[in-house]
Amino acid sequence: TPKAQVEVKDKSGNKVGEGTADDQGHFTIQVPKQDPDTKLTLIPTANGVTGEPAEVTVKDVPVVNEGTAHNDPKTPAKTVVSGKTTPKAQVEVKDKSGNKVGEGTADDQGHFTIQVPK
Known part of the structure; x- marks a missing residue:
């Protein structure tokens, strides 16, 4: 109310x-x-x-603590997104329009690496 x-x-x-x-x-x-x-x-x-x-x-809310995105010359058609979050959290990558372009799962320490279209 x-x-x-x-x-x-x-x-x-x-x-x-x-x-x-x-x-x-x-x-x-x-x-x-x-x-x-x-x-x-x-x-x-x-x-x-x-x-x-x-x-x-009460629920723990996963938070991305650090993150980077870079174009890797070894994979010219991809951008590599990586960072650290809550261990085992699902991570979704969206483009500037809000469309999902990639997803992955963080490891036991919370690290993740996801390749998305360049």
């Missing part, structure tokens, strides 16, 4: 964060780091009325 107060509680019922939704009802609340698969409860309150609690599950 727009402008609602949202309280975040951990699995033990302790309040770990709170915030206010914007005019469209969107909100972002930072809480202390939680382990993946931890369940948090969100409790909205608007106009003095407490709404139905919602449960969310």
Whole structure:
């Protein structure tokens, strides 16, 4: 609900964060780091009325920490994209128009190398 107060509680019922939704009802609340698969409860309150609690599950979001792209003279029709991300993460490469041009999977250390059309 727009402008609602949202309280975040951990699995033990302790309040770990709170915030206010914007005019469209969107909100972002930072809480202390939680382990993946931890369940948090969100409790909205608007106009003095407490709404139905919602449960969310914490997920690790893969992030590319470093990345490069270069044209390799050994493979003239390809551009090599490489970098480091979350181990075993799927990596998708898109062109400037947002079209997928390549994909791959990071190794156990998070390194990836993907060849895409030049």
